[in-house]
Amino acid sequence: MTVSVSQLTKRIANREIITDISFTWHPGEITGLVGRNGAGKTTLFRTMMMQYIPDSGTIQVDQQPISQNTDFAQHIFFVDSQDNFFSSSPLTTIVDWYTLVYPAFAAADFWSTIQHFAIPESSRWSSLSKGQQATILMALALASHVPYIILDEPFAGLDVIAREEVTKMIIDAAADHHTAFLISSHDLEELDGISDRVLILKDHRIMHDYQLESLREEARKIQVVFRHNQVPPLVKKEGTLIRVTGQVLEIVFMHYTEAVDAALTAAQPVFSEELPLTLTDIFRTTAVHDTDYLMGKEEILHEPAQS
Numbered sequence: 001m002t003v004s005v006s007q008l009t010k011r012i013a014n015r016e017i018i019t020d021i022s023f024t025w026h027p028g029e030i031t032g033l034v035g036r037n038g039a040g041k042t043t044l045f046r047t048m049m050m051q052y053i054p055d056s057g058t059i060q061v062d063q064q065p066i067s068q069n070t071d072f073a074q075h076i077f078f079v080d081s082q083d084n085f086f087s088s089s090p091l092t093t094i095v096d097w098y099t100l101v102y103p104a105f106a107a108a109d110f111w112s113t114i115q116h117f118a119i120p121e122s123s124r125w126s127s128l129s130k131g132q133q134a135t136i137l138m139a140l141a142l143a144s145h146v147p148y149i150i151l152d153e154p155f156a157g158l159d160v161i162a163r164e165e166v167t168k169m170i171i172d173a174a175a176d177h178h179t180a181f182l183i184s185s186h187d188l189e190e191l192d193g194i195s196d197r198v199l200i201l202k203d204h205r206i207m208h209d210y211q212l213e214s215l216r217e218e219a220r221k222i223q224v225v226f227r228h229n230q231v232p233p234l235v236k237k238e239g240t241l242i243r244v245t246g247q248v249l250e251i252v253f254m255h256y257t258e259a260v261d262a263a264l265t266a267a268q269p270v271f272s273e274e275l276p277l278t279l280t281d282i283f284r285t286t287a288v289h290d291t292d293y294l295m296g297k298e299e300i301l302h303e304p305a306q307s
């Protein structure tokens, strides 16, 4: 079973919030969705779930449009954390509802997760903390035993231990049950540790769709100090400056070629070291190039300091 999102566009109040979004979502794949505040992540989820009617485009499950697939909701889990019916419902009522909606819902799994996180069974949704609510959503998602799970900011509000446990649950579900996850998060470090693939949303569109493993084979992050701050032209052309600390430049090359390597070596930098490339670096490189970072790059990379 494969979910295909094709040329999905949604306008709200005459503004295009998501534009021409296309991607295919495979079983067992953990996909991160990243974008700045207001980029349209939640709107994409709502449109995929038909909470919003798309202005154009389709969502298909196994080549069948979901409008013709009445079982669709049973295969995908999504809880809108900003807009759901939970209010002051007791957890028992929420579980009853999910048991009705998802045929494979395993209430025992849900209660066991809740117990593990020391959340009282008698709790009402509105009486729980933000982190506890995030844990409940995760427990509901996994207990639903659906092949596709959408998580909108699942780590928000979780303490560091809960984060690690939730992360492990996601990885285990993908490995053991082949569950596919589509996860939006501003916690790029957490997302980095679990994602096979990352979609970068910018200017309402998916700007990049990266398989992280192959990207890391091709891309490289270098920390370097050039003699007299003279940056080789090829480095300026191919690199993106993501941080400057004194004379130390951190440069990301999305395509690190032999020619770039040769240019770096020929420049005989005072200091040069490869650093691990993180999802945060990738996000900075690809999503933030119209901000002050670029201004910094313009100043530093194009105006070598006087020796």
Ligand SMILES: Nc1ncnc2c1ncn2[C@@H]1O[C@H](COP(=O)(O)OP(=O)(O)OP(=O)(O)O)[C@@H](O)[C@H]1O
Residues within 6 Å of the ligand: 012, 013, 017, 035, 036, 037, 038, 039, 040, 041, 042, 043, 044
């Ligand atoms: N119902 C609505 N009415 C008007 N504008 C809306 C509505 N829903 C979303 N928007 C606008 O669409 C844009 C995208 O919002 P959305 O919540 O999808 O972003 P997001 O990427 O999830 O943001 P964040 O990371 O801050 O949660 C925002 O500018 C928001 O104001």
